[in-house]
Amino acid sequence: MSRPPRLPAKQDFPVHQIRRYLEPGPIVLVSSAHKKQRNIMTMGWHTVMEFAPSLLGCIIAGGNHSFELIRKSRECVINLPTVELIDQVVGIGNCSGAEVDKFERFGLTPLPAAEVGAPLVGECHANFECRLHDGKLIGKYNYFIFEVVKAHVARTPKNPKTVHYKGNGEFMVAGEVISRRSGFRSEYL
Amino acid sequence: MSRPPRLPAKQDFPVHQIRRYLEPGPIVLVSSAHKKQRNIMTMGWHTVMEFAPSLLGCIIAGGNHSFELIRKSRECVINLPTVELIDQVVGIGNCSGAEVDKFERFGLTPLPAAEVGAPLVGECHANFECRLHDGKLIGKYNYFIFEVVKAHVARTPKNPKTVHYKGNGEFMVAGEVISRRSGFRSEYL
Numbered sequence A, B: 001m002s003r004p005p006r007l008p009a010k011q012d013f014p015v016h017q018i019r020r021y022l023e024p025g026p027i028v029l030v031s032s033a034h035k036k037q038r039n040i041m042t043m044g045w046h047t048v049m050e051f052a053p054s055l056l057g058c059i060i061a062g063g064n065h066s067f068e069l070i071r072k073s074r075e076c077v078i079n080l081p082t083v084e085l086i087d088q089v090v091g092i093g094n095c096s097g098a099e100v101d102k103f104e105r106f107g108l109t110p111l112p113a114a115e116v117g118a119p120l121v122g123e124c125h126a127n128f129e130c131r132l133h134d135g136k137l138i139g140k141y142n143y144f145i146f147e148v149v150k151a152h153v154a155r156t157p158k159n160p161k162t163v164h165y166k167g168n169g170e171f172m173v174a175g176e177v178i179s180r181r182s183g184f185r186s187e188y189l
Helices: A065-073 A083-093 B065-073 B083-093
Strands: A010-013 A028-034 A037-043 A046-050 A055-059 A075-080 A126-134 A143-154 A162-167 A170-179 B010-013 B028-034 B037-043 B046-050 B055-059 B075-080 B126-134 B143-154 B162-167 B170-179
Touching (some): A028 A065, A037 A065, A037 A083, A046 B055, A055 B046, A065 A075, A075 A143, A083 A170, A162 B170, B028 B065, B037 B065, B055 B126, B065 B075, B083 B170
Antiparallel strands (some): A046 B046, A055 A143, A075 A126, A126 A143, A170 B170, B046 B055, B126 B143
């Protein structure tokens, strides 16, 4: 396993623009805390739902150790790893927080969040602090609707390479950015 | 605008494995039909929700011409375009089906679906026929939960390049696939 990158310097980012990072569908790390427990899980099933308030929907299966931490604390942080963290992403997704402290196991740095009790994963390119907005579909679908209440994004690189899970142990890497701004109606940008 | 690719030959694909194509978060084209109207829209806000039944959640904003076609017919097809179709994707997202027939305007081929009334977009790499599974969140969030009832996937290429919308007229391209199968617990593959 390669060493995680150093902690990137970050700046505040407008919460209504987080689609810039999440709409492309990357695998993310979800960090949580409740009472004396904390955990990190990988997540690939998520979608942007609204600009303002900044809403995200995601599936957190009941079998995950994080499920109860998030359901009870009603908070989490969604962290965006880049391709340099792929080994940590895979490792985190293949062990249980009931058995290990994943920050320690994977050499990741918990940093205090501004608005929620869950820690940020310092090594990630971006961190989105979330508060539960609507829990009505948790019982039927394990579907959580969060509001992003604070966003932190690394200053560089401008176009980080992210990883996108396909199932079966395979990831697509996205990084090359192409612009088609000239083809858009201005109100749609 | 470049010409769309020819119609790829497709085969049936197991509906419980559509995460292989949609979990990475590509922009998709949603085709629909109701009475004598048909339409295509672009969509970037979607997530896999369950393997079996094969569920997808997505936001279709009320302002879209497709909204009523899909709400009333309770069906649609989610089509996966590759990077060769990016100009059509942008064009489709920047005009209204209330004014133009987008199949004609963009030279795309409507093909009959097996299970639903909406047409497949023939030029796309994959087509997922969907039936509305749960409409309870349409009123509050414009959030549709569909069941994929039939899937068609092109035989080649094995790893198509897909486009992932970032907002602001910019897309990420994903194509390179890296495997970390050896790092997965077998029950998680």
